[in-house]
Structures are given as structure tokens and as C-alpha cells.
Amino acid sequence: MFEFRNNRIVNIKNRKVLDVAGRRDQENRNIIVHRSHGGKNQMWDVVYVDEYDQWKSKQAFDSGFKQGRSFNIVSRMNSHRLLTLSPDGRQFVIARKDNSPNQLFRYDSKNRSILTYVGNNAITIGNNGRNRILKPDSNTKDWFKNWRFEEDGHITNERGTCLDVDGRRDRENQRVISWRRYNHNNQKWNIVYVDEDTVQNGLIANKPFRLLSKMRGRRALTRNGSKIVIRDKDNSNDQIFVFNGKSIQPKQDNSLSIDIEDYGKDRTIMFRKSENIWS
Amino acid sequence: MVNERGLVFDVAGGKDVNNQKVIVWKSHKSLNQKWIVDYV
Numbered sequence: 001m002f003e004f005r006n007n008r009i010v011n012i013k014n015r016k017v018l019d020v021a022g023r024r025d026q027e028n029r030n031i032i033v034h035r036s037h038g039g040k041n042q043m044w045d046v047v048y049v050d051e052y053d054q055w056k057s058k059q060a061f062d063s064g065f066k067q068g069r070s071f072n073i074v075s076r077m078n079s080h081r082l083l084t085l086s087p088d089g090r091q092f093v094i095a096r097k098d099n100s101p102n103q104l105f106r107y108d109s110k111n112r113s114i115l116t117y118v119g120n121n122a123i124t125i126g127n128n129g130r131n132r133i134l135k136p137d138s139n140t141k142d143w144f145k146n147w148r149f150e151e152d153g154h155i156t157n158e159r160g161t162c163l164d165v166d167g168r169r170d171r172e173n174q175r176v177i178s179w180r181r182y183n184h185n186n187q188k189w190n191i192v193y194v195d196e197d198t199v200q201n202g203l204i205a206n207k208p209f210r211l212l213s214k215m216r217g218r219r220a221l222t223r224n225g226s227k228i229v230i231r232d233k234d235n236s237n238d239q240i241f242v243f244n245g246k247s248i249q250p251k252q253d254n255s256l257s258i259d260i261e262d263y264g265k266d267r268t269i270m271f272r273k274s275e276n277i278w279s
Numbered sequence: 280m281v282n283e284r285g286l287v288f289d290v291a292g293g294k295d296v297n298n299q300k301v302i303v304w305k306s307h308k309s310l311n312q313k314w315i316v317d318y319v
Contacts, residue, residue, distance in 0.1 A: 207318055211280065214313035215295040221288070221314070228301045230290055240319060260286070260303055267302040
């Protein structure tokens, strides 16, 4: 026989409690009974099925983030740059606001992770939490992917490290790492909730698209060899492009990019093996 | 679609016909410079 008391499920006879074995927050981990020691691996919420959505929202609120909303993470250093997924998609940096989806994030209250809008990956401490490098990685419940927004502006994990602008340097593309707290502004952030429509003018990296002219015919930008024209929309790959964070490329050939002729002095655009920056 | 110098994709001459060239031009906000991103 068990009773539910102070978030613990206690055996009435021997006073032992339900305990996640080894304190490991992993999928398929065994549940055992153990003497009570006050650890989080012995604490439970009873969630009635019809109250699950309410509970989920409360969890998100407890984490300091609002569930289901997109947001920017803005540094409290002087320039107020935004946490940004780097264009190569491998690390996090600070950069000036550019309305790109690389600066948008969402919170997953189930896994307690901060997800990139581009790629839906979790902000993750590298090498399973053993180094200080932050990278985007699959969204799981591991502690090195769990974050909480504190009232004082820190974004921390349960091991006490937090998002930190490396070297306290408030400059473009400075790397953001995980580091122990020392209460400086390079570790403090504001969460600014935004309407996702504000990024509609930016291109979502690595997501294939057509570009349709707003003229009456709604013709699609089309690759014609190295030239670029408009044609009626069809199902051909010549009308499908990808933005790699810098350049627009044919989906079928990422060695080519849209480039302005004569080093940008001409009016003609072509596909070439070089990069030009578009947004 | 704008680059860092402010040039935009422009359907040459504003002619809405098949195989009309697309060039870059200074922005003048006409329909031949406006585009819809249609994710697939």
C-alpha cells in the first residue's frame, strides 16, 4: 500500500519511496523502492489525464519560459545582441538582430529543452555535458539539454552552469558557451517573445522553397542552365531552391549559388560556384 | 529578396511572361520586385 505525500509515493508499511534507480533521468530507467533521501529522483507529480495540458503549461511556466511561443534570447550586455544559431548550424553565437529564423527559439516543456526554430534541435552542452561548447543536437531529456530561465536573467541547468558569452566579449559572432555562474552581464539574458510572422521576410535555412513573383502570373523563379528567369510554376527541380544561411542555391546542386555578374557591378544574376549574401 | 547592398531581385522590364530574365535592381517597390516564399 502506498500513499502520496510531499510529492513522494511512500509505502505505508516500510516508509520506503518510489525512486528512479541511480538518479538517472533516462528512457526505460528502472523504478525501485528506496529509503527517502529527498532527491528529485524520488519526487513525482500526480497528473490526472484530463489535467495534462494544464500541467504542461505550468511546467513551462516553472521553467521561466512560455509554452508554444517563439522568442529571441537577448544578451544583457551593452549591444543587446541576440543568441543566434551560426549560419553553418554548428554552434551558437551572439549577433545583431536580423529577423532571421536562426535567432528564434521555442521551449519544450516535456524535455525542458530550448529548441532552435531552424532544425528543431536542442541547445546542448557538447560531449554529453563534459565540455563547455554549445551545439544544436537532437531533442532528448538529458540534463545537458535542460535549461531554466531564472528571474535574474541566467539560463541555467541543474548542474549550475549557464549560457555565457565567451570571454565577456560583446562583439558580432562571439561564441556562446556553458560556464559556471559568476553573476556578470555576459551570463544574463532577456526573453523577448515574438510573432513568428516577423521572420516571414527572412528565409528559413535549409528548407526548400520556390520564389513566386507577386506579379499577376505568379510565375516562379526558375533556373535555366546558369541563367535565371520566371516561368509558370511546375513540379521541376529547376524551381526549388535552398537558403544555406548565406546564399540561395539550387536544391539539386549545393555547389552553385545565385551570384551577381562582374563582382556585383552588373545587373545580371547567374548561378556560379561562389556565394552572395541574400535575405 | 535583397542583398547587403540593397539590390533586389527584379523581373526585367516588369514583363510578366515566361522566360523573362530576372536581374538585380535598386528597390522601387513595384510588384516585379516582390516575391512570395513558397516552402515545399
